[in-house]
Structures are given as C-alpha cells and as structure tokens.
Amino acid sequence: MSITAKREEFRIYLERCGVMDALTKILVSLYEETEKPPDALDYIRKNLGGIVDxxxxxxxxxxxxxxxxxxxxxxxxxxxxxxxxxxxxxxx
Structure with a gap:
C-alpha cells in the first residue's frame, strides 16, 4: 500500500469517527475568539471534550x-x- 493510499485511508477513518469535524469546530471556535488565549493548545484541550491535565x-x-x-x-x-x-x- 502506498503512502498516499495510507494517508487517504487514515483521513477517511478520522472523518468517519468524527475527529475531523471536532477538530474543525474547535479550530473555528479558536479563530473566532476576539481575544486569543495565551495558550492555544490548552484552549483546544479544554474545549475538545473537556480533556485536561x-x-x-x-x-x-x-x-x-x-x-x-x-x-x-x-x-x-x-x-x-x-x-x-x-x-x-x-x-x-
């Protein structure tokens, strides 16, 4: 299986599981923030299903x-x- 095919298969998997949609939503939300948070990764963790340390x-x-x-x-x-x-x- 070629690398391109593996990437496409993985992309389809991420879409099917809802990962792409969730990431897109959180990135759009971050983009639309008028006052950007100091730590973008922390923002994503907190807003992506409540994943926090x-x-x-x-x-x-x-x-x-x-x-x-x-x-x-x-x-x-x-x-x-x-x-x-x-x-x-x-x-x-």
Missing part, C-alpha cells in the same frame, strides 16, 4: 484510596478482636 485530581484520588485501604485494614483488625472477645465471653 488532571494529574492533581488523580493524585488526590490515589491518596484517598490508600487512606481508605488503611481504614479498612484497621476496621478489620478491630472486628477480629471483637469477634475473639465475643467467642471468649460465650465460652465462659
């Missing part, structure tokens, strides 16, 4: 997950102690 949100969720895992482990340990105490009381 959410590293801090991911880090916060990871931290929350680790804290929750620690709390679960703590509660499981307490539950085992209570069950042992209950079993000892029932034997007496």
């Amino acid at each position: 959410n590293t801090s949100e991911i880090d916060n969720l990871k931290k929350e997950l680790e804290e929750s895992k620690a709390k679960i482990a703590e509660l499981k340990s307490k539950l085992m102690k209570y069950e042992q105490t209950k079993d000892e009381v029932m034997v007496e």
Whole structure:
C-alpha cells in the first residue's frame, strides 16, 4: 500500500469517527475568539471534550484510596478482636 493510499485511508477513518469535524469546530471556535488565549493548545484541550491535565485530581484520588485501604485494614483488625472477645465471653 502506498503512502498516499495510507494517508487517504487514515483521513477517511478520522472523518468517519468524527475527529475531523471536532477538530474543525474547535479550530473555528479558536479563530473566532476576539481575544486569543495565551495558550492555544490548552484552549483546544479544554474545549475538545473537556480533556485536561488532571494529574492533581488523580493524585488526590490515589491518596484517598490508600487512606481508605488503611481504614479498612484497621476496621478489620478491630472486628477480629471483637469477634475473639465475643467467642471468649460465650465460652465462659
């Protein structure tokens, strides 16, 4: 398959999936902005389906997950102690 054919196939794929339309709309929107944003790439990220760098949100969720895992482990340990105490009381 020639390079030209591969490019055409890829272009058709992008059109079929709506990528070309989405990119065209966002670029037209950027063009029509009266006050151009300082970072055009950031503008595109924010306006193209809400894609943004959410590293801090991911880090916060990871931290929350680790804290929750620690709390679960703590509660499981307490539950085992209570069950042992209950079993000892029932034997007496």
